[in-house]
Amino acid sequence: MDNTARLSETHAHSSCAVRSRGDDCRFCGVRHLSICQALESDELDLLEKMASDAHFDERAVLFREEDEAGVVFNITAGVVRLVRSLPDGRRQVTGFALPGDFLGLSLEKTWHFSAEAVTGIVACRFRRAAFEDFSEKKPHLLKKMHAFATHELGLAQDHMVLLGRLTAEEKLASFLVEMKRRWSRVAGHEAGLIRLPMGRQDIADYLGLTIETVSRVINQMQRDRRLVIVPDGIRFVDQTYFDDLAL
């Protein structure tokens, strides 16, 4: 693979600061959302010793499909898109990782998708082997990871229904409802503003549509007074409309 070319092509940069100021798992803002919720205070201390902070700039590549998975990540801040690409350039975004989401649940040696920073990213980083060893010593962590993995499997099945059987309008409605639910969970309260830091092309590749269709449908929804488009996202005007359409 020609990494240099692909990096410049996407204007990617990554800076991985050594552990910065007061990184303390006990005060972690996403602990209650992440697999760390499985751990007791003393276990958190052990985990913290294994962790290092990772920062990525917008558009940076965390890892690529087929890359060796030397490290795993717990996203602390920002949004990451998970991408599978076809040889001819067609892309499927298989998911967006938000704060609290874990990359590397499978503990497999190689990645099966690419991860690209949609925004600036802060993440807890662990060496995969060390994390795997730790999880083997802490069965409740492994069990939590398994629960997270099977939860994702359920989400993946939801997404198959969306991709296989929903119309463009239903796809967009489902996506916006999903993002509202997920941001609300991250914020800890109902989010009025639904942040959409990813571009229209990312949304299109997530929903199996073209960028033009995404743009048309969202703007039609605005014309129909179902939502308003605001900087960095949208707001629901007619929540019922979305709840009725969404998967």
Next chain:
Amino acid sequence: MDNTARLSETHAHSSCAVRSRGDDCRFCGVRHLSICQALESDELDLLEKMASDAHFDERAVLFREEDEAGVVFNITAGVVRLVRSLPDGRRQVTGFALPGDFLGLSLEKTWHFSAEAVTGIVACRFRRAAFEDFSEKKPHLLKKMHAFATHELGLAQDHMVLLGRLTAEEKLASFLVEMKRRWSRVAGHEAGLIRLPMGRQDIADYLGLTIETVSRVINQMQRDRRLVIVPDGIRFVDQTYFDDLAL
């Protein structure tokens, strides 16, 4: 839910024989394919004591979306379709379970999809709670289950690419290549005949197409001498054509 109506609607029957003749995990034909591969001989003995044989007729419903998951299954023989349905009747087949596949990896209390027998089915059945307890006492079993779950997650992501980004022809080619690979694995050698016990509608609902499109594409492939349609399946004539098209 009106189970009676839904049962008659699908002509479902189920017969669950008490453990029949020589059921012995050690001689199980799908052990090397299933999660049981994680277990030692003495553990297999314990597992066997927990298992009961389950037989289902063609079209029987093993369980429904939202049902409580009182039991989990290891499929020994036959094909099961896994289905998610929308209120208006639209269906997405999220997968087909073949011999060696496990239903209930998530160990969650409720099912998130329905499972329907495409053919007559034989399965090892376990009470979920008992299986969960067993897996907690045998960490390598839990780890194997986690590996199976994350493997399925990878397959789910493959399927998202298929649903979101492939053409009808590519979808069919990918499906047929997948079935050839999976049957070959079950048989232990390259399968010449690619068995397709599921109907055209099931294939359509798996690929996000209509039955007419599935029929047209397969028959066009036959006219183009890419495959031959035979009773209960198809045979590849031009393997390269399929390998080039498939995901």
Next chain:
DNA sequence: CGCCATGTTGATTTCTATCAAATTGAGTGG
């Protein structure tokens, strides 16, 4: 043999993709 579910084939429509162009807007440098 004839019935009914399943599958195939044909005609037409529709939704979304594609092709093309205009607009917006964030960032840059004068």
Next chain:
DNA sequence: CCACTCAATTTGATAGAAATCAACATGGCG
């Protein structure tokens, strides 16, 4: 501060792949 640039987005016109609508064929099974 403002013109300029370039990427991202929006909008419009047209094409095309697959869905829909509608017969018709097949074949397993009583």
